[in-house]
Amino acid sequence: xxIDPGVPGPVIVWLRNDLRLADNPALKAAIDTGRxxxxxxxxxxxxxxxxxxxxxxxxxDKSLRALSDSFKAIGSKLMLRRGPAQEILKDxxxxxxxxxxxxxxxxxxxAIARDAEIKAALKADGVVVESCLAGLLNEPWTVQNGSKxxxxxxxxYWRAARAHLTHVEVERAPKHLQxxxxxxxxxxxxxxxxxxxKPDWSKGFSIWTPGEAGAxxxxxxxxxxAVDGYGEGRxxxxxxxxxxxxxxxHFGEIGPRQVWAAARTAAEAGDAPHGEIEKFLSEVGWREFxxxxxxxxxxxxxxNFRPEFDAFPWAENPKGFEAWIEGRTGYPLxxxxxxxxxxxxxxHNRVRMITASFLIKHLLVDWRDGEAWFWDTLVDAxxxxxxxNWQWVAGSGADxxxxxxxxxxxxxxxxxxxxxxxxxxxxxxxxxxxxxxIHQPWxxxxxxxxxxxxxxxxxxxxxxxxxxxxxxxYRHLRGNx
Ligand code: FAD
Numbered sequence: 096x097x098i099d100p101g102v103p104g105p106v107i108v109w110l111r112n113d114l115r116l117a118d119n120p121a122l123k124a125a126i127d128t129g130r131x132x133x134x135x136x137x138x139x140x141x142x143x144x145x146x147x148x149x150x151x152x153x154x155x156d157k158s159l160r161a162l163s164d165s166f167k168a169i170g171s172k173l174m175l176r177r178g179p180a181q182e183i184l185k186d187x188x189x190x191x192x193x194x195x196x197x198x199x200x201x202x203x204x205x206a207i208a209r210d211a212e213i214k215a216a217l218k219a220d221g222v223v224v225e226s227c228l229a230g231l232l233n234e235p236w237t238v239q240n241g242s243k244x245x246x247x248x249x250x251x252y253w254r255a256a257r258a259h260l261t262h263v264e265v266e267r268a269p270k271h272l273q274x275x276x277x278x279x280x281x282x283x284x285x286x287x288x289x290x291x292x293k294p295d296w297s298k299g300f301s302i303w304t305p306g307e308a309g310a311x312x313x314x315x316x317x318x319x320x321a322v323d324g325y326g327e328g329r330x331x332x333x334x335x336x337x338x339x340x341x342x343x344x345h346f347g348e349i350g351p352r353q354v355w356a357a358a359r360t361a362a363e364a365g366d367a368p369h370g371e372i373e374k375f376l377s378e379v380g381w382r383e384f385x386x387x388x389x390x391x392x393x394x395x396x397x398x399n400f401r402p403e404f405d406a407f408p409w410a411e412n413p414k415g416f417e418a419w420i421e422g423r424t425g426y427p428l429x430x431x432x433x434x435x436x437x438x439x440x441x442x443h444n445r446v447r448m449i450t451a452s453f454l455i456k457h458l459l460v461d462w463r464d465g466e467a468w469f470w471d472t473l474v475d476a477x478x479x480x481x482x483x484n485w486q487w488v489a490g491s492g493a494d495x496x497x498x499x500x501x502x503x504x505x506x507x508x509x510x511x512x513x514x515x516x517x518x519x520x521x522x523x524x525x526x527x528x529x530x531x532x533i534h535q536p537w538x539x540x541x542x543x544x545x546x547x548x549x550x551x552x553x554x555x556x557x558x559x560x561x562x563x564x565x566x567x568x569y570r571h572l573r574g575n576x
Contacts, residue, residue, distance in 0.1 A: 105130050106193065111201055112230055115268075115310070116165050119199070120227035125195075141180050150474045154474045161309070180213060235391065247388075265350075265352055303342065314357055317337075318367070321335065329445075330445050333520070388479070389478065392493075395486065395492075410458070431521035431522050436450075440472065457561040462486065462491070515528070
């Protein structure tokens with residue numbers, strides 16, 4: 096960033112979903128000015144920007160603690176403030192006498208609008224402002240088809256996106272950061288009360304290590320272990336065969352370029368078969384694709400990508416919705432998923448598809464209601480990915496699964512959790528059922544299912560009838576198209 100040498104003052108790095116020191120272009124740009132650097136995180140309260148859900152706030156709390164320690168270790172501090180971002184930035188600039196502000200770009204529509212407004216306001220005040228690419232492999236506007244239009248289909252999108260990524264080098268974390276003479280005021284993190292109390296529902300979240308070190312360790316573990324076999328293993332919810340990097344990626348504790356570079360290095364070193372690593376990278380590609388779609392179709396969080404779905408006859412089904420969120424639909428795989436989500440802030444990808452499909456198609460509940468629940472309960476809640484995937488399941492999204500492909504929760508269980516390892520873990524009242532009945536407990540012989548019959552719900556809808564009703568609703572939609 097270019098700041099007139101005659102203008103004194105430090106540079107503010109406004110940290111958002113880039114809570115890391117390594118390969119952080121905004122931080123590097125600030126350091127490269129040779130000026131003191133003020134790292135600042137704002138718990139933003141700008142109207143219109145979607146507030147984080149409870150599970151995300153849990154994560155943020157730990158991630159900010161880790162980041163704060165990292166800044167201390169290099170002679171600096173992380174400043175914390177809460178309120179509308181523009182107001183806070185102006186206040187910190189005045190108090191610190193800052194000459195410039197730099198941040199890494201975000202791609203959600205409300206964040207884009209906020210950032211553009213802030214950029215214009217600060218520039219008008221004579222403050223130098225710069226923004227950088229950190230959260231994605233490619234800027235959404237750089238991957239276009241032959242007609243200079245954004246892609247709507249994943250496969251050609253990813254082919255084109257990959258072509259931009261011939262050589263990716265990542266920056267190491269800085270070893271020292273020049274501190275300003277005077278630090279501006281910072282809130283105390285404890286005062287933000289991000290960790291749930293009364294009740295503290297987060298006991299099961301102890302599986303996570305938020306922060307940059309935790310992210311790098313996950314990536315290392317994955318690339319030296321589960322990536323070998325990822326192609327098949329990723330569909331088996333009873334295995335831990337995926338990277339579980341999604342919350343780390345969302346909060347930017349690790350960047351996609353770092354993931355890409357490490358995976359390519361592992362491939363070149365022959366640590367895992369090429370095809371497995373490519374499959375893993377293509378999932379990272381779906382993350383890119385969803386961000387690109389949200390960037391180009393900013394109405395996605397509220398509106399169907401395919402407008403014909405606007406006529407879908409959603410049902411009012413509060414009882415069904417409640418049974419779904421509480422994991423007592425009577426379908427073991429659906430209930431296991433919803434309980435895993437509540438207990439850990441995470442749900443296996445295949446089970447996300449099955450639970451989402453169940454809500455939309457078996458219960459005919461609007462995908463937006465499910466998206467809102469996931470938003471509140473997932474530690475990796477991410478607007479582009481959550482909305483993109485809910486619309487994918489609903490059939491209303493870009494390159495979506497066709498609506499009429501209705502997941503059968505029993506068949507999916509028998510295929511991907513044949514011994515019921517996943518169901519037994521999350522639905523312990525079914526633990527003693529034989530494999531043959533684990534996905535349809537109502538078929539178990541009476542003497543084996545006493546406990547299950549006593550404490551486990553009967554299916555709230557019959558699969559066959561629900562399927563027929565869902566297809567009927569779809570016919571209605573097509574009739575209206
Ligand atoms: P891995 O299999 O190890 O994949 C590596 C990375 O690729 C992930 O960390 C993630 O960043 C990305 N990725 C993988 N699958 C997808 C996908 N289908 N779409 C986009 N990116 C993907 N993912 C989120 O990050 N946030 C969400 O809010 C979210 N909501 C979802 C809602 C529904 C209904 C569904 C079906 C999927 C959702 N996903 C979401 C996508 C996916 O389930 C998670 O990214 C994945 O389970 C994370 O586990 P992992 O890190 O072990 O993935």
